[in-house]
Amino acid sequence: xxxxxxxxxxxxxxxxxxxxxxxxxxxxxxxxxxxxxxxxxxxxxxxxxxxxxxxxxxxxxxxxxxxxxxxxxxxxxxxxxxxxxxxxxxxxxxxxxxxxxxxxxxxxxxxxxxxxxxxxxxxxxxxxxxxxxxxxxxxxxxxxxxxxxxxxxxxxxxxxxxxxxxxxxxxxxxxxxxxxxxxxxxxxxxxxxxxxxxxxxxxxxxxxxxxxxxxxxxxxxxxxxxxxxxxxxxxxxxxxxxxxxxxxxxxxxxxxxxxxxxxxxxxxxxxxxxxxxxxxxxxxxxxxxxxxxxxxxxxxxxxxxxxxxxxxxxxxxxxxxxxxxxxxxxxxxxxxxxxxxxxxxxxxxxxxxxxxxxxxxxxxxxxxxxxxxxxxxxxxxxxxxxxxxxxxxxxxxxxxxxxxxxxxxxxxxxxxxxxxxxxxxxxxxxxxxxxxxxxxxxxxxxxxxxxxxxxxxxxxxxxxxxxxxxxxxxxxxxxxxxxxxxxxxxxxxxxxxxxxxxxxxxxxxxxxxxxxxxxxxxxxxxxxxxxxxxxxxxxxxxxxxxxxxxxxxxxxxxxxxxxxxxxxxxxxxxxxxxxxxx
Ligand code: DON
Numbered sequence: 001x002x003x004x005x006x007x008x009x010x011x012x013x014x015x016x017x018x019x020x021x022x023x024x025x026x027x028x029x030x031x032x033x034x035x036x037x038x039x040x041x042x043x044x045x046x047x048x049x050x051x052x053x054x055x056x057x058x059x060x061x062x063x064x065x066x067x068x069x070x071x072x073x074x075x076x077x078x079x080x081x082x083x084x085x086x087x088x089x090x091x092x093x094x095x096x097x098x099x100x101x102x103x104x105x106x107x108x109x110x111x112x113x114x115x116x117x118x119x120x121x122x123x124x125x126x127x128x129x130x131x132x133x134x135x136x137x138x139x140x141x142x143x144x145x146x147x148x149x150x151x152x153x154x155x156x157x158x159x160x161x162x163x164x165x166x167x168x169x170x171x172x173x174x175x176x177x178x179x180x181x182x183x184x185x186x187x188x189x190x191x192x193x194x195x196x197x198x199x200x201x202x203x204x205x206x207x208x209x210x211x212x213x214x215x216x217x218x219x220x221x222x223x224x225x226x227x228x229x230x231x232x233x234x235x236x237x238x239x240x241x242x243x244x245x246x247x248x249x250x251x252x253x254x255x256x257x258x259x260x261x262x263x264x265x266x267x268x269x270x271x272x273x274x275x276x277x278x279x280x281x282x283x284x285x286x287x288x289x290x291x292x293x294x295x296x297x298x299x300x301x302x303x304x305x306x307x308x309x310x311x312x313x314x315x316x317x318x319x320x321x322x323x324x325x326x327x328x329x330x331x332x333x334x335x336x337x338x339x340x341x342x343x344x345x346x347x348x349x350x351x352x353x354x355x356x357x358x359x360x361x362x363x364x365x366x367x368x369x370x371x372x373x374x375x376x377x378x379x380x381x382x383x384x385x386x387x388x389x390x391x392x393x394x395x396x397x398x399x400x401x402x403x404x405x406x407x408x409x410x411x412x413x414x415x416x417x418x419x420x421x422x423x424x425x426x427x428x429x430x431x432x433x434x435x436x437x438x439x440x441x442x443x444x445x446x447x448x449x450x451x452x453x454x455x456x457x458x459x460x461x462x463x464x465x466x467x468x469x470x471x472x473x474x475x476x477x478x479x480x481x482x483x484x485x486x487x488x489x490x491x492x493x494x495x496x497x498x499x500x501x502x503x504x505x506x507x508x509x510x511x512x513x514x515x516x517x518x519x520x521x522x523x524x525x526x527x528x529x530x531x532x533x534x535x536x537x538x539x540x541x542x543x544x545x546x547x548x549x550x551x552x553x554x555x556x557x558x559x560x561x562x563x564x565x566x567x568x569x570x571x572x573x574x575x576x577x578x579x580x581x582x
Pocket of ligand 1: 384385402403404405423426455474476478
């Protein structure tokens with residue numbers, strides 16, 4: 001997602017060339033907002049950033065595949081049609097609710113640091129757009145694990161549609177044109193040899209900008225996807241694709257070796273659980289901070305009975321901001337890869353939330369430094385993608401995956417046609433260097449070989465009486481956590497329709513910088529509340545668009561599935577009852 005202001009970590013950490021290029025990418029105008037729409041269906045639903053990818057998932061459902069089959073097909077299709085974030089060269093988290101009365105699980109396919117990674121590897125060379133910023137990708141093993149565990153259709157059936165799309169081409173829409181032109185026109189990308197393969201693979205043959213309706217054909221990616229469809233995930237981690245990836249690393253002084261790839265494992269983990277009113281909440285556990293932070297905030301907020309006041313009253317916005325601030329403070333203190341860090345077991349308990357909330361003052365904003373003066377946080381960059389899937393039987397998938405930045409490291413594996421992540425940027429880069437406005441140097445999330453970097457991805461599944469009733473999540477770096485908190489409050493506390501909940505303006509406070517970003521801050525209807533928040537001591541800034549929460553709700557009365565694609569980044573909800581467009 002492109003936002004209205006330059007992400008602050010770039011101001012703090014990146015060389016001038018990158019800063020200039022990002023500013024230039026941000027200058028291009030976003031496609032206009034579209035009216036928010038509900039799509040209803042009874043046989044299943046897919047909502048993603050790409051209508052083509054949603055349709056591919058929907059067709060899998062219509063053919064008798066389940067939600068995981070459809071999710072795997074959608075994920076591979078997004079790697080073709082939404083290359084800034086859909087990926088096979090990145091990683092993510094998939095929450096699966098296997099069906100009524102069964103326990104949800106989390107598939108952790110987060111990238112890991114290569115074996116040669118060291119704690120100080122970015123101390124003197126902090127570019128995020130180089131081969132050494134690439135983490136060992138997890139997506140293909142993660143999707144394979146999900147499929148092996150839950151899938152009904154064959155692997156080949158679910159992977160092949162993506163290969164065919166890449167081979168035969170597909171129509172470029174306004175979002176893809178905006179994104180691809182944006183990355184190709186950035187200063188560094190335009191001329192550096194490092195990105196020559198990106199220009200060759202994703203540039204139009206005549207060198208002009210992409211236009212809506214052009215056909216994009218990706219032959220190298222088609223070959224890669226066919227190989228994965230035929231030989232399975234092993235082709236990516238041990239076979240020909242692994243060789244291409246390692247050759248790319250050697251070419252650009254990257255660290256990933258054959259051993260790193262062969263040793264990569266996706267992990268089945270117990271989700272983080274919480275409750276809110278009559279609902280159960282399930283989110284991803286560490287190495288994502290999403291599950292813990294969302295549940296902490298919801299636990300802090302439930303006793304305040306927010307619905308007794310208007311949704312965007314200054315009182316409610318103040319309380320929500322205070323809960324966000326405290327959850328993000330815990331994030332910095334404790335959260336990291338659980339295989340390396342000792343994370344307290346009680347963070348998601350009601351008792352811990354009560355303790356955190358005990359110093360919330362209804363009349364004053366808490367100063368962030370008063371919560372833990374020794375630590376500060378740096379903001380992150382856009383881009384990631386979230387999609388939601390549900391099938392006729394009620395099996396549900398909430399999936400977020402990412403390349404970290406938009407187009408990740410911008411490095412395309414030569415001959416293999418896919419973009420590599422730059423996820424190493426999610427580690428803390430310098431021990432003890434915790435500047436108030438910038439870097440964070442707390443110990444749990446320092447770089448170590450084989451360690452997963454801390455994430456904010458928050459794909460959530462909400463159940464009621466053991467049945468999935470709401471699926472939500474978002475891109476947006478740290479804003480993800482707060483987008484999900486807002487969505488959950490809108491539906492579970494304020495009982496908005498899903499369309500209203502996704503449409504509503506979003507808030508973000510991440511402890512440091514000590515400021516509230518609010519999508520509604522330019523709207524006259526919120527002017528009074530904002531003034532009141534300022535009197536309480538909050539600094540309120542505007543943000544144009546926060547996240548892209550493609551969500552599904554199950555209608556309590558009819559049992560119908562309601563899909564809503566977020567207007568902030570296009571996308572589409574496609575149900576089994578939606579017309580087929582070929
Ligand atoms: O895993 C994370 O938290 C980040 N790498 C996600 C980055 C992101 O969401 C950017 N999206 N728009």
